[in-house]
Amino acid sequence: GENVEQHPSTLSVQEGDSAVIKCTYSDSASNYFPWYKQELGKGPQLIIDIRSNVGEKKDQRIAVTLNKTAKHFSLHITETQPEDSAVYFCAASGPHTGNQFYFGTGTSLTVIP
Amino acid sequence: ETGVTQSPTHLIKTRGQQVTLRCSSQSGHNTVSWYQQALGQGPQFIFQYYREEENGRGNFPPRFSGLQFPNYSSELNVNALELDDSALYLCASSRTGGGSEETQYFGPGTRLLVL
Numbered sequence A: 001g002e003n004v005e006q007h008p009s010t011l012s013v014q015e016g017d018s019a020v021i022k023c024t025y026s027d028s029a030s031n032y033f034p035w036y037k038q039e040l041g042k043g044p045q046l047i048i049d050i051r052s053n054v055g056e057k058k059d060q061r062i063a064v065t066l067n068k069t070a071k072h073f074s075l076h077i078t079e080t081q082p083e084d085s086a087v088y089f090c091a092a093s094g095p096h097t098g099n100q101f102y103f104g105t106g107t108s109l110t111v112i113p
Numbered sequence B: 001e002t003g004v005t006q007s008p009t010h011l012i013k014t015r016g017q018q019v020t021l022r023c024s025s026q027s028g029h030n031t032v033s034w035y036q037q038a039l040g041q042g043p044q045f046i047f048q049y050y051r052e053e054e055n056g057r058g059n060f061p062p063r064f065s066g067l068q069f070p071n072y073s074s075e076l077n078v079n080a081l082e083l084d085d086s087a088l089y090l091c092a093s094s095r096t097g098g099g100s101e102e103t104q105y106f107g108p109g110t111r112l113l114v115l
Helices: none
Strands: A004-007 A010-014 A019-025 A032-038 A045-051 A056-059 A062-067 A072-077 A086-092 A107-112 B005-007 B010-013 B019-024 B031-037 B044-050 B053-057 B064-068 B074-078 B087-094 B110-114
Touching: A004 A086, A010 A019, A019 A086, A019 A107, A032 A062, A045 A056, A045 A062, A072 A086, B005 B087, B010 B019, B019 B087, B019 B110, B031 B074, B044 B064, B074 B087
Parallel strands: A010 A107, B010 B110
Antiparallel strands: A004 A019, A019 A072, A032 A045, A032 A086, A056 A062, A062 A072, A086 A107, B005 B019, B019 B074, B031 B044, B031 B087, B044 B053, B064 B074, B087 B110
16 A cells, blocks of 8 residues: 655744655555644644646645655745644545545644744 | 534543544535544544445454445444544545545544543
């Protein structure tokens, strides 16, 4: 089955700096890659997603890049704010995964004011 | 905030008991997926329901079972609870057949503690 690895597990940045979280996946048939933000005591919230026919997608301060050849994708947050502090999860799925998402182990991001 | 709701928010059970968790999907969505999230881990897929039938299952034993109702809401049942079943149980809703089937929106979860 699919295996998703996520790095780093923890990340601290100063407010205003950029944060980058990286994920790799094992199955080249995966074609959908969402990113979720999970705050303490809440469920994961979809923040951005990308499909394999696109190399990059941007939504205000958040962007995701995908390298299908290397089988890795990254989340970029620019001009970080304290409210960006949360745990971020990447995931991968595709028609071959039987509708299930395979999640990474999460990155705990702390933005220091 | 998504329109996915779950109940109860917290639950304490003892080993060997049975538990039922409930989920109401977002308006316009017809598919419900259930995930188990252990502390400090990413969510693990349990199963998915579409058209009131199981439509994909992860690596979970048969004592994890589910239902989907005509209004698309869903239940997760766990029998013979074990200590390792302590986790956050997440429900995610999506729409099959309308494009962007992959996009799943999560509810707030039910925190289950098995003693």
